[in-house]
Amino acid sequence: MHIKMLHEFRRNKIGVIGLSILLILFLSAVLAPVIAPHDPWDYSFNYFEPPSKDHLLGTNDIGYDIFSELLWSLRTSVVFGVSVAAIACTIGLLVGISAALVGGTYDVIVMRVADALLAIPSILVMILIAAYFQPSLPVLIITLSLITWQTIARGIRAQTLSLKTKLHIKASKNMGASTFYVMRKHIIPELFPLFMMGFVTKTRIAVFMEAGLSFLGIFDPTTKSLGVMISYATHYLYLDVWLNWLLPPVFSLSILIISLAFISFAVEEIFDPRLRRNNGTQI
Amino acid sequence: MKWNRKAKMVTVYLFTIIFLIFLNFLLPRLLPGDVILAMYSGQEILITEEMYNELVILHGLDKTLYEQFSIYLTQLAHGDLGYSYVFHASTTDLILAALPWTLLLVVTSFILSAIAGIVLGVESSWRRGGKIDKSLLVSMLFVDGVPSLAIGVIFLSVFSLKFGWFPTAGAMTPYSNAEGIAHIKDVLMHLVLPLSTLTLSQIPGDYLMIRNSMMLTIREPFILTARAKGLTERKIKYFHAARNAILPFFTRIGIRLTYVLTGVLFIETIFAYPGLGLLTYEAISNRDLPLIQGILVVSVLLVLLVNIVIDIFYKKIDPRIEYAH
Numbered sequence: 001m002h003i004k005m006l007h008e009f010r011r012n013k014i015g016v017i018g019l020s021i022l023l024i025l026f027l028s029a030v031l032a033p034v035i036a037p038h039d040p041w042d043y044s045f046n047y048f049e050p051p052s053k054d055h056l057l058g059t060n061d062i063g064y065d066i067f068s069e070l071l072w073s074l075r076t077s078v079v080f081g082v083s084v085a086a087i088a089c090t091i092g093l094l095v096g097i098s099a100a101l102v103g104g105t106y107d108v109i110v111m112r113v114a115d116a117l118l119a120i121p122s123i124l125v126m127i128l129i130a131a132y133f134q135p136s137l138p139v140l141i142i143t144l145s146l147i148t149w150q151t152i153a154r155g156i157r158a159q160t161l162s163l164k165t166k167l168h169i170k171a172s173k174n175m176g177a178s179t180f181y182v183m184r185k186h187i188i189p190e191l192f193p194l195f196m197m198g199f200v201t202k203t204r205i206a207v208f209m210e211a212g213l214s215f216l217g218i219f220d221p222t223t224k225s226l227g228v229m230i231s232y233a234t235h236y237l238y239l240d241v242w243l244n245w246l247l248p249p250v251f252s253l254s255i256l257i258i259s260l261a262f263i264s265f266a267v268e269e270i271f272d273p274r275l276r277r278n279n280g281t282q283i
Numbered sequence: 284m285k286w287n288r289k290a291k292m293v294t295v296y297l298f299t300i301i302f303l304i305f306l307n308f309l310l311p312r313l314l315p316g317d318v319i320l321a322m323y324s325g326q327e328i329l330i331t332e333e334m335y336n337e338l339v340i341l342h343g344l345d346k347t348l349y350e351q352f353s354i355y356l357t358q359l360a361h362g363d364l365g366y367s368y369v370f371h372a373s374t375t376d377l378i379l380a381a382l383p384w385t386l387l388l389v390v391t392s393f394i395l396s397a398i399a400g401i402v403l404g405v406e407s408s409w410r411r412g413g414k415i416d417k418s419l420l421v422s423m424l425f426v427d428g429v430p431s432l433a434i435g436v437i438f439l440s441v442f443s444l445k446f447g448w449f450p451t452a453g454a455m456t457p458y459s460n461a462e463g464i465a466h467i468k469d470v471l472m473h474l475v476l477p478l479s480t481l482t483l484s485q486i487p488g489d490y491l492m493i494r495n496s497m498m499l500t501i502r503e504p505f506i507l508t509a510r511a512k513g514l515t516e517r518k519i520k521y522f523h524a525a526r527n528a529i530l531p532f533f534t535r536i537g538i539r540l541t542y543v544l545t546g547v548l549f550i551e552t553i554f555a556y557p558g559l560g561l562l563t564y565e566a567i568s569n570r571d572l573p574l575i576q577g578i579l580v581v582s583v584l585l586v587l588l589v590n591i592v593i594d595i596f597y598k599k600i601d602p603r604i605e606y607a608h
Binding site: 014113120121122123124129132212215216242253258259260 | 291294297303424425428429432436439440444545553564567568572575576590
């Protein structure tokens with residue numbers, strides 16, 4: 001699979017749109033401390049102020065500036081999403097490759113554990129653990145990674161198994177390359193697209209999970225979160241605040257997940273040549 | 284090492300149950316501090332000395348870990364999932380009362396989204412690269428990105444609160460005593476919004492999967508044969524291509540169920556629909572851990588049951604399947 005990744009991606013309009021939106025959102029999340037006009041924890045403003053020059057999206061029920069809150073919440077989403085994806089994909093990659101290369105009983109046990117994890121709704125596990133421990137953000141990140149690596153591991157394992165029998169790998173082994181060398185030079189680079197697709201998908205699931213868990217009121221209460229904003233805004237719908245309070249977090253969350261969905265679709269289309277017609281669906 | 288499919292299935296189920304027992308039995312006991320206080324203390328409940336002693340006996344906490352475990356397994360085998368001090372009812376009864384509403388939502392949305400997803404996916408792939416395909420694809424990717432949470436909140440604020448077309452909460456009007464057709468109409472009116480949210484959140488997944496698998500099927504030689512025989516377009520599309528393209532749909536039902544149960548949790552919470560999801564939310568807000576544990580057990584059993592049924596019937600659906608790897 002030798003595809004000029006960047007070149008192909010640039011030709012894929014869906015991918016370019018997704019990536020541009022994602023970059024804008026990432027940038028505003030990273031720069032939140034700089035661009036936020038107010039401290040998101042400052043509740044000294046008037047309640048329920050309509051949008052104005054000073055408060056772009058108005059203020060909420062206890063006097064927080066909604067726009068600043070939104071930026072900081074986006075930051076939480078991005079941090080949570082990317083960290084979970086990074087940890088879960090690393091575990092999945094290591095488990096998948098080792099299962100394929102070691103084989104035997106180790107392979108069987110590890111993959112059956114992965115299958116078993118598929119049958120357990122991870123949100124309920126997160127709820128149970130959150131209820132017991134009231135954990136902080138890092139603990140939640142690690143917990144979610146520990147129960148969502150299985151899909152990555154399955155994909156990586158299947159791909160490694162098929163790579164193992166390829167001629168160029170056999171050739172390098174015959175010329176005396178060590179397992180580690182083969183892994184580093186041949187297997188991991190070829191697994192990269194699969195890894196990237198998994199990374200985007202996991203980020204997406206984690207972002208949704210963070211918003212969902214905080215919507216249910218079981219996330220670390222010291223962090224700003226889109227889910228918490230949505231949850232509080234729905235309590236005051238009768239005040240007609242939905243345009244400036246409910247819609248912004250709902251819209252940001254959706255746009256974030258949509259951009260990730262676009263990217264993962266584009267990457268899948270680029271790397272699965274069977275899905276391509278000529279040079280990708282040109283939209 | 285050759286593992287046949289049955290042994291593989293059984294090991295997976297075994298691991299799932301071990302994991303479940305770890306979460307529900309071992310985890311609270313591994314926590315530092317008192318098990319009873321960790322599990323039962325909430326904001327709403329005050330544990331009296333009498334209750335405490337009762338719970339110690341119920342869980343056998345004065346006995347060895349091994350005996351506690353056998354007590355736990357016996358209770359589980361009898362369908363006893365514990366007692367909720369928040370609702371003053373047996374956890375099993377609470378879950379059984381909520382389950383039908385959730386099943387109504389899940390099963391109906393599964394069927395509706397499958398029909399919509401298959402028809403849209405087949406038509407889209409047939410017109411690959413055309414205007415209809417492109418616009419369908421983009422709009423489906425778009426809908427796919429909107430989380431069920433967001434769809435639900437928007438539906439609720441627009442259709443229930445703004446226009447008042449549908450009720451805002453519940454599965455039927457309380458104390459209405461309506462019977463017959465009026466009752467059915469009442470239930471349906473309450474069902475519309477949660478059901479459409481859940482269905483809408485599933486259609487893109489079905490659509491994208493069918494579209495991808497159709498594209499691969501269309502290239503198969505038997506499609507060319509069907510063409511050469513002079514069959515009508517519609518026949519080739521649905522009876523030759525789609526019939527083969529929907530196979531992955533069945534293998535994924537079990538995995539998808541876990542995602543759908545996640546969606547149900549938010550949708551039922553938003554629309555206050557009295558199923559397992561709302562029960563979970565109420566358990567969370569009251570910190571009713573035995574109830575959360577019970578819901579986890581029932582959800583996992585539900586997913587396993589569906590997996591078993593699919594494993595059994597899959598050979599009938601797709602005779603090509605190999606049972607020994």
